[in-house]
Amino acid sequence: MKANAALQIIFAFFLGLVVVAFVGIAVATFYGQPSYIDYPSTPAEEEAWNAAYSQWQLITGIILLLCATAILAVSLLLPEEQGALSNGILLGGVFTMIYAVGMTFAADTSWLRLAVVTVALAVTIGIGYMKFVRGRRGDGAPVLAEAGPVVGELGERLVALERKLDALGRALRE
Numbered sequence: 001m002k003a004n005a006a007l008q009i010i011f012a013f014f015l016g017l018v019v020v021a022f023v024g025i026a027v028a029t030f031y032g033q034p035s036y037i038d039y040p041s042t043p044a045e046e047e048a049w050n051a052a053y054s055q056w057q058l059i060t061g062i063i064l065l066l067c068a069t070a071i072l073a074v075s076l077l078l079p080e081e082q083g084a085l086s087n088g089i090l091l092g093g094v095f096t097m098i099y100a101v102g103m104t105f106a107a108d109t110s111w112l113r114l115a116v117v118t119v120a121l122a123v124t125i126g127i128g129y130m131k132f133v134r135g136r137r138g139d140g141a142p143v144l145a146e147a148g149p150v151v152g153e154l155g156e157r158l159v160a161l162e163r164k165l166d167a168l169g170r171a172l173r174e
Contacts, residue, residue, distance in 0.1 A: 012088035019092025020099055023067045027060060054108040061104030061116055068096035068120075072127040090131065097124060 034052045072093035078086040097120055104116045 008084035008087075012084050012091055015085070015088025016091025016095050019071060019089060020095035023064065023071070023092075023096050024099060027063050027067070031056075031060060031063060033060075051108075057103050057107040058110070058112060058116070061100050061107065061113075064096055064100030064103060065116055065120055065123075068093050068100050069123050071096055072123065076127065076130055090127075093127070094124075 033056050034049065036049060071089060075086050075090035075093055078089065080086070101117055101120050104113050104120075107113055
């Protein structure tokens with residue numbers, strides 16, 4: 001069982017790297033950086049190129065931020081049974097978010113740069129909360145059994161199954 005868990009971790013990490021590479025290549029394909037050749041080397045033209053490049057970095061950071069948010073949201077939609085796939089996509093979203101913040105950070109200082117990094121922080125905290133905190137007790141178990149009365153035989157069976165899974169989870173953590 002431990003070898004399988006190690007392979008799942010390796011797979012999730014590799015999937016995260018492939019996701020960020022895919023997003024980076026896709027953004028570069030559809031929104032390429034300005035060419036330095038278009039700007040000769042006089043001081044005024046050099047300054048114009050620096051401004052164009054900084055603008056490109058900022059816009060690319062915003063595009064990457066949107067892509068990272070979408071990828072992180074997709075990771076939340078996958079069922080818990082697909083842990084390696086879900087975690088790999090989550091890592092890809094996190095790596096893409098790091099790429100977005102780095103690209104934006106390299107741009108000239110502006111209020112828009114601060115806004116992008118603020119949104120990245122808010123999205124990261126929100127996704128982390130939804131993935132790891134929401135709907136869980138202090139011991140990490142789901143709170144369905146404590147959510148109130150569940151009606152019918154199916155509800156009773158669901159609560160019993162949840163209790164068994166909680167006990168199994170506790171046994172595996174020990």
